[in-house]
Each structure stands twice: as C-alpha cells, then as structure tokens.
Amino acid sequence: MRKRDLPHIIVPIDPRPEPFQVVGGGGNDDDRNPVVNPNEHGKRLSRELKEALEAASPNGEIEREGTYITFESFPGLELALKSLDPRSRGEHPELVAVRKVTSTEGEIFEATVYIPDGQKEYFVKKLNQYVETSTGDKRKNANLIEGINRIGRATVRELWTDPDEEFPDADDVAHWWELWLRNKDGKEHERLESFAERNGLKTSANYLGFGNRTVVLIRATVEQLTTAFETLDDIAELRRPHEIPTALSALAPYEQKEWLDDLFHRTTYADEFTPTVCILDRGVDSSHPLLAPALKKGALHSASQEWKHDPVRSPHGTEMAGLALFGDLQTLFRTLHPVILKHQLESVKLLPDANDDEHEPDVYG
Template sequence: MADFPHFVLKETRTSLAYTSTIRGGDKKNSPPRPERKTHADQLLDALEKAEKKATASQAAEPAREGLQFIPMVFDQSSDFDLEIRQLENTSPGTRIVSAKERDGKKEYLVAVPNSEVSKFADKFRDYRDKETKKKQTPLNEKLASSIETIDSAELEDYWTDASENLPHADEEMWWEIWLSTAETDDDLAAWFRRVAANENVVTSPQQVAFPDRLVILGFTSLNGWRNFPGLLNHLTELRKANIVAGEFTKLPPSGQAEYINNLISRTTFAAVSAVRICVLDTGVNRGHPLLEQSLSSADTQAWEADWGSSDHDGHGTEMAGVCLYGQLRDYLYGDEPLELAHRLESVKILPPAGQNDPPDYGPITVGSMSLAEIASPSASRIFCMAVTAAGDDQWRPTLWSAAIDQAASGANDETRRLLIVSAGNLREDIGKNYPHENYVSSIEDPSQSWNALTVGGYTKLAWMQEEGLEGYAPIAKSGLLSPSSRTSLCWGDIPWPYKPDVVFEGGNYASDSSGFITNADDLNLLTTRSTADSDALLGTTGDTSAATAQAANMSAILQAEYPDFWPETIRGLVVHSAEWTSQMLDEFPTAQRKQRLRVYGMGVPNLGRARRSANGFATMVIQDRLQPFSFGSSDNSANEMHLHDLPLPREVLEDLGSTHIKMRVTLSYFIEPNPPRRGYVAQYQYASH
C-alpha cells in the first residue's frame, strides 16, 4: 500500500464568538437499510462465485486436502453489526473460525460445510421475496443487511497478526500455527508434527493449549503452509511468532557479540544534529557498543556532578537501548540495513546510594532537563522518565507533576517540551491478584501530569519456552494489561484526564500451579545491558519502564520525520494512532468505555499510521492556537471557537457516493498549571487555556 506524508493544513480557520448550544440530545436516526432486491441479488451472486472459487482452489492446494467445508470471508456492513448468532445458526456445522478488523470494518472467516452453502442462498432469497408475519419486514433482514459481501477464503485470510503486512510468499520465518481441537478426537499435535517432518517444516518442541485451540511454532514460508497437506482442516489463525528475548540472553557473551557486531555493520547512526531522547534515570554506560555511536560524552551528565554520569544501577542503560532501538530483538534477528534517525542524551537524576535529600524531584527533573538544553541548545529532543514515587495523591496535582506541566507548557520560558513518563508499577506481589490489584492501584506521582504523555503497559508476550520454567504459564493473556502496570480506575468519576494516555509492550510474568510467580526472559524485551557486573552485553527489561522507552522511541522517530511539528503535535500523533486490542474491547465492552480508558488510555499506538498517511487513511494536521475562555474572567466565560474549512475536493466526495467514512479527531494541547488544592472550584483554572 502506497504511503505519503500527512497533510499539514494552514489558514483553514474562521474564529467566531462561542456560546454553548447544548439543549439536550436528539434521538439518533438509524442508518437506512440497503435496497432489498439489489442487495439480495448481490449476496447471492457473491455466494455462488465464492463456492466455485473455493472448489477450484481445493483441487489445486494440498492445504485443502480432505476439506469437508468451504472457508468463506463475510465482510461486515459499515452500518450494521454482523448477526453472528444467525450466521452460525444458518446451517448445522457452520462456525466462525476467526475475526479481524481491516480499514475500520470487521471480517469474519467462516467455515461452511460443503453441503450447507445452499442454506445461505435460501436465507438470502427469503430476504428478497418474503416478509415476517407480524411486522411485515423482510425475512432475515438483520442477517442480510449486516453482510456487505462474501468471498472464498484464501490462506492469507487466516493471517490475524497485529501487523496488516503479510509476509512475502517465499519469506521463511517462525509462525504461530493456531489449530482447532474442537472437531477432532485425534492427537492433533502428533499429526501436525508428523506431517511437518514429511514436509521438512521445522517445529518447536513446545506447544501451548487453550480451550479449543492448540498453538505450535513452525518455520517455513507462506507457500510452505500452502503445500502442507490437510492444514485447513484444523487451521484457525496464522501469526508471526515473536522471537523471545531468551533466545539472545542465553547466548554466551561471544555469541551475543556476534549478533551485535553484525547489527552495527549494517546500521547508519544519526548525525550529532539529529533529534535526541534525553533519558532521565540512573545514568547510561555509553561504552556499550550499541550505544556509543549515539551518545557522546558531552551528552551524559548528572544532577550532582560528584555522582558521575555512569549507570550505577543498570536501569538507565536498559532504558537507553529501548529508546534507541525499540524492539531490539527484531533488528538483531534480521539482516536488513537499519538507519537511525535519532540519538541519545542522559542526565542522572538518582544518586548512586540512598535517595535525593531533600526529595525535590520537581526541581531536580526540570533542572536536569535544563542541563541537557544548555549543553546542546539548538537540538530537538524528547524527554523520557520512568521514575515514579508512591503516595496517596492519586490524581491530585503535586509539586512534581505541576513542575512537569509547567516545563511542558513553556509557561516560564515560552519553550514547549514533550515529556514521556511511566504510569508506575506494582511494587509487591505482582500478578498475585491480577488484574484486580492493577485496577485498585493508582498510577504514581508524577504520571497524573496533564501535559506529560503517560504510558502504561500491555503485553503480547504470552509464549515461553525457557529452560527451567517448565510448568509455568504466562499470567496475562496476549493483548491485555501487563501484570505490573498501574491504572487510574480507582479514581472514580472525577474531572481529571484518563491515565495512562496509551500503552506499549510492558512484558509479562509467569506462575506455576502453586501460584508462585516469577519473571522470565522470554516474557520481557531485549535490550542493552550494563556491563559493570557481567560480560554479557544483552539483557531484558519490562514493566512500564520498557513501555515508556518505546513511546519515546516512537516520538523521536515522528519528530525526525516532521521536524516542524510542535511537541504537542507529536504527542497528538502518538495518541491519534492508538487503538484498543480486541481483548481490551472484550474486557471492557462499550458500556464500560470509561473504565477501559482508565486502564488502557486510548490503546496501543501504531507507528505506521502515526508516521505516514496511506490509501484509505489520511491524517490532516492543524497547528493553531485557541483561547476558549476569556482570559482573566472570574466566571470562566466562553471566548471563541474555530471552524475549519477542510480542503476536500467536491469531486472526490461525490465519487465516494454512499461509501462509509469515519473521522477521528484528536485535540492535543498543553495547559498552564495552577495546582493549589482548593477543591473542584479550581479545576477550570488548572485546565486553563
């Protein structure tokens, strides 16, 4: 799919005096049903073509050998949710294999028994020709109206990975093969491994069983699976297998160095003038081979000079690796050239021993940011801090959070800044009472800051094959909250932002049958390791620290792509690209949307969408100033509103006809803090302008 830069709109606004027009809501009109006869004939035609196409494919593809059903893709209508129950009840044996969303619409992969396709045709004819007795509405209208079109399913339709980009047909890689155990009494694993051996497909000795599902890893190409005899009799999903961090951490130092040297040889490092991520942490050991070309000695400092700028704990070096590379394991495992667009800075804000006395973390944080800015005043930078403090403040502004809000807004020096902070982690018994303990554990100071981008953790790491941990299973399911991540669910219904704003990969934990919980390399992110206590150059990190570093990595990539974008615009792009996983939507359905926001914010950001527009997905950016309230007024009276004329060509809109269009608007702004705790009377003064 072709991509292109986002559209930056200028001089599109008209400013008008604003007066609230809220007078109570109007009832929403239901969207019109499709024209009955035309839609029915289209469905019948699509069904017939899908059946013929599937029959032809069955004769040509070994993967369909012995197939007793026809795999079909039902596209859900843009206006009506698919009637899933009616779909499965149309004929005996029909079942939904998997579902995914593409371009805002859901696609359902459905297995229809060979002899039962005619039952769907009967339903569509009845919809066209018959009415219900009571209401005289078309028979089967809900089912027919909710289906936009039908097609025969190809092997590619079984791809349900988070990435929409399907691997090339001949690209060999590790795959997660999700098999259905519901329709067989045989030893499915034994069958799969036997056929795989015959086809020279390497399989992992490990496997994971879920209700009605068995997952085994296999190494081959998409064409390899196409030639796998009888695969579609049991296949439900294909996903890319994540290379776990343990594959690298268990290597001896010499083995790690081989991978590292290979990556360095194909990496182009960013120039000294490039965007920086300033890591506010325990210091960074810049001698690490993966870091030294991106972190000059002049860019490593400490709040107190006698602390030294080197990493006394290891945490800062771990953060630096994720800030610079993101998912390091993908680059180490691949062989493609890597071009880095940003560099690193480090300011040590924690002492080598004990704690700051007094613990003036507000002034220390802001002062440390100034150290970086004074050292390189012309550089563009993102600030990243995964240091939080426990307390009873919850959502209330503190000196620390207010200092961050003030520094971000530029209230004192007219320089706005993007600060990315972690939501904080559970400190005891992580995973013991998951996820309820996470729900009642508030995010920590200073992550309640309005202006900071607050990052929580979710996880997709739900596969482990680490030696010594046989009998352990991941605590969190893929797509759900990381077991260590805090939330703002316990805040209740208060006039304060939903926090975290977004979530990134925060790793997982494992437990055994007795309830004993442990950490595992396979369930964490690979990163650079401080070499003070070991010769190993690679280690793992997790929790909201790792999530925060990934958010900084994404923000720096965006800032390098769009150097003229404001800090709040970069923050807006990150949040604008975020979506909830299907598991998050299942955990908190529509009626619990506010709770979902308190746990996951706006969801998981997508770098591809945040970075570039594409066919069918355009992002328009407006950078402007708005003063919604009258400055200095005692009653917070309304001031102005802006109307924006979007440059959408009339001919293009007319050509779209009845095509369903979705518009998503993200407003990202920095407020000037006013944190005295005078109760709710001060809420508008804090929200400010």
C-alpha cells in the same frame, strides 16, 4: 488541587419527552440496506457459496475435513457475526478470523468461517430460505444475508488479523509468524510439527494454549504458509509475533541467533562523534552481538580497578544497555524496517558483582 474558577454549564430550556425507538439491526435497516433486488442478491450469493465449497485444493497432501469461506460485508456495514458462528453442540461452522479492510468505498469487514464437510448445508439452507421468501415483506435470515456483499474461498490473507499494511509483500522471503490453531482433537500442534518437518520449516520449541486456541511460532514464506493452509484444517488466525522478547526466550539458541542476526543486519550503528549514553550499573557484556558495535574502544570503565568488567556476572547492566540503545525490542522485531541509531554506549561498573562482598560507601561518590 486545581482551583475551580469556571462557571457551570446551564441548559436554559425545559426537557421534553420523546418516544423510544429501537436501534436498527444493520441488515434490516431499510435506510441503509444496499440490496436492491433481494431475489437476485440471494441467488448470486448461493452461486458464490457453491463455487467456494466445490473449489478443489491444488495441494496433493490434503488433510482437511472442511473448507474455509470468507464473507465480505458491504462498505460501511458490519456482518451478523453471531449468525456466522452458531456454536451449536457437536460439529458446527466456526468463525475463526475477522478483519477490517479500508477500501476506496469505505471500511469493509471480512469474516472467515471454517465449515466442516458435514455442515456445508448450514449456510446453503439459510440462503435458500432467504431466496424463497425474498418477494415477501418478511425475508428469512435477512439480517445475515443482506449484510453480505461477497462470498469466496478464503486465503491466508483473510486470516491475517493485524493491520493490513503489515502483511509481507514478498511471497518468497521467510519470516516468523504467529499461528493460532483451532483446538479440535488435541493433535493440532502434532500435525503442524509433522507438516513443518516434511517441508523443512522451523517452529518454536514451546507453544501457548488459550482455551480453544493453541499459539505457535513458525518461520516460513507466504508461499509455504499458503501450502500449510491448503493442507491442514487447524489454522485459525495469522499474525506477526506480538510478544517477541518473551517468545525468544523459549526458542532454541540457534533460533534466537537468527532473530538477532536479522536485527543486526537491519541496524546502522552511530559513529564515534555522536552522543553517548552512560550506563551506571554492574557492567555491560561487551561481547553481546547487538551491543558490541555501540561500545567503542575505551568505553568500559570500573569505579574500582580491582573489579573486572569482563566477564559480567550480573545481567542487569547489559539489559539496561539494550534498553538504552534499542528501546522497545518488541516493536523492532515485529517490523522489517531499517534501524538507524543516533547514539552509542559507555559503561561504568559502579557496583561490584551481586555475589561479591558488600561495597564500601565511598564508591557512591
């Protein structure tokens, strides 16, 4: 145990009592309230909400029964999220995504809410109540309304909940995305599959269920995702695939190849004069497309001439080689950056295949 030879911290003054004060609630905190004219503020937001709810979708195959609306906070203030997501029985507005954006004026919060057609009056009513009481001392719904700076119709960008800088720049380049679908009637995955088939898009063979969300992978451009968002009611969040190594195993072989090809074309392999990482294991599969360029001629060895290096029956050495060469594949698959390798590989088959006879102790040496 580390020697404790430091003096105690002594507070040389006597304590004194202070009266308890309730912490302010954001929108009702007059010192931070950015609303100068409550009446005008409420009327402006009412107009913005009306325009957002009435905006017609340009897509011709609409299957939606509601509207996605984004509420934007004032810089440095948070939104009253509980009021944006009432969670009442039956059909009700649903908060689907919240993201934080850094602007020149400070941090801004954007909350996107799905409003069913039969619940459009929910926020209209709250705004009307605020405007009607705006000239008095107690303004109704002030905690909600006075935290909102802008209301607008949502786009796929507002559903992006990963870091803002990771959103793809090009609208016409296909990527794999992680779609979080709202569980409404159990047919959300079926509707997405139908849309993907009509539009020539690829989706993962399997999907995951998390309570009120279904997670599925889809390969599409930003433009194609925008079309899906304008067509379907089901999209709640949009992310980069976060668990790619696990999700890849659930994809069909030809889909896995697309991921590997993408990483291969972004990778610059090290030349023969760079350091080598030697894998002491049961052998490395030299035919693997991501490993082959890093295994130079004469890089495969065996402790016994009787052991065949290819084909490799145990995957462990190959998996260790991939880890030694690329590190965290999850990070590499999540980004589109070039990968520059500074070392190559070598394999020594130190142990026989797992189902071979037990090896002799002299192999250790």
